[in-house]
Amino acid sequence: xxxxxxxxxxxxxxxxxxxxxxxxxxxxxxxxxxxxxxxxxxxxxxxxxxxxxxxxxxxxxxxxxxxxxxxxxxxxxxxxxxxxxxxxxxxxxxxxxxxxxxxxxxxxxxxxxxxxxxxxxxxxxxxxxxxxxxxxxxxxxxxxxxxxxxxxxx
Amino acid sequence: xxxxxxxxxxxxxxxxxxxxxxxxxxxxxxxxxxxxxxxxxxxxxxxxxxxxxxxxxxxxxxxxxxxxxxxxxxxxxxxxxxxxxxxxxxxxxxxxxxxxxxxxxxxxxxxxxxxxxxxxxxxxxxxxxxxxxxxxxxxxxxxxxxxxxxxxxxxxxxxxxxxxxxxxxxxxxxxxxxxxxxxxx
Numbered sequence: 001x002x003x004x005x006x007x008x009x010x011x012x013x014x015x016x017x018x019x020x021x022x023x024x025x026x027x028x029x030x031x032x033x034x035x036x037x038x039x040x041x042x043x044x045x046x047x048x049x050x051x052x053x054x055x056x057x058x059x060x061x062x063x064x065x066x067x068x069x070x071x072x073x074x075x076x077x078x079x080x081x082x083x084x085x086x087x088x089x090x091x092x093x094x095x096x097x098x099x100x101x102x103x104x105x106x107x108x109x110x111x112x113x114x115x116x117x118x119x120x121x122x123x124x125x126x127x128x129x130x131x132x133x134x135x136x137x138x139x140x141x142x143x144x145x146x147x148x149x150x151x152x153x154x
Numbered sequence: 155x156x157x158x159x160x161x162x163x164x165x166x167x168x169x170x171x172x173x174x175x176x177x178x179x180x181x182x183x184x185x186x187x188x189x190x191x192x193x194x195x196x197x198x199x200x201x202x203x204x205x206x207x208x209x210x211x212x213x214x215x216x217x218x219x220x221x222x223x224x225x226x227x228x229x230x231x232x233x234x235x236x237x238x239x240x241x242x243x244x245x246x247x248x249x250x251x252x253x254x255x256x257x258x259x260x261x262x263x264x265x266x267x268x269x270x271x272x273x274x275x276x277x278x279x280x281x282x283x284x285x286x287x288x289x290x291x292x293x294x295x296x297x298x299x300x301x302x303x304x305x306x307x308x309x310x311x312x313x314x315x316x317x318x319x320x321x322x323x324x325x326x327x328x329x330x331x332x333x334x335x336x337x338x339x
Contacts, residue, residue, distance in 0.1 A: 003242075011235055018234040020221050022201055022214065040198050043235075047198070050241045053330075054195025057221070057230040064229060069278065069290075083328040095329035098249060098322040102285075105249070105322070106329070132285055134278040138260060140267035141275045143232050146239055152296055153243040 008150055015145025066116040067109040068135040071102035089123045184212040244294045246301045251287035253318040259289050266291050271304040
């Protein structure tokens with residue numbers, strides 16, 4: 001998807017350090033040389049085109065609550081059905097098919113560890129498949145957003 | 155009783171822990187509602203924190219204060235545009251998993267995390283005998299070929315030719331959204 005210079009500038013500049021003040025979009029506007037309503041309009045358009053999913057905070061999941069990466073080895077012919085089941089489980093926020101014997105990978109979150117375990121036990125029971133549970137031990141990546149190489153894009 | 159309306163005790167404590175006592179009392183319920191609202195992102199209104207304040211029964215000042223505290227405290231690790239890289243053309247994505255000797259994993263993880271192509275890098279436990287890998291990194295690229303080239307570069311740069319690893323390309327995203335930690339369902 002082609003984006004114009006101002007959209008790129010907004011994305012490059014504000015994947016982190018979005019101003020936290022009464023008029024954040026005005027502060028952004030001043031920095032990139034647009035009017036406040038233009039920034040808001042562009043953000044709405046980027047959201048509508050699904051270039052961005054939202055504008056706001058990304059929570060540190062180890063402090064925000066409990067979460068873990070989980071996987072199941074679904075029989076290939078049932079993979080869509082099992083994926084739909086996983087999507088419906090409370091707290092699931094990512095779910096990808098991957099090329100491996102463990103072919104469905106998802107992230108499950110909960111307000112606390114106990115609820116997380118209950119949710120996984122319940123899902124395991126529903127799916128009748130063992131769930132590989134992989135909590136984070138240590139994170140190495142400092143999340144500053146995704147460094148986009150605009151020239152390499154199709 | 156509607157279980158969905160009951161915040162768990164740890165969730166309330168987690169909210170309150172982050173807020174230094176100010177001149178005005180801040181309601182725990184309000185903070186929890188604010189957390190839930192924030193998980194959907196900022197409303198795109200000229201005064202988004204005022205809008206959030208109205209929705210959570212707090213004042214704009216309390217909301218701004220709470221968000222800044224959560225940032226300082228590290229509960230919020232990043233504040234900004236959350237990009238959907240797939241829409242932009244980053245359609246290839248591989249989770250590369252490594253079986254690294256325990257004494258080397260932290261050092262290697264920190265190094266891999268610095269690479270531009272690596273968007274996430276975590277240590278996770280092995281689950282033997284099914285799962286021998288303890289270091290996970292995510293590589294995004296515009297094609298399968300670019301991801302493979304980038305992986306080869308990582309292997310060459312960090313001398314990883316002998317480290318057992320697996321490359322799990324994703325071929326379908328069934329669900330992709332931000333975490334909802336504060337919500338009961």
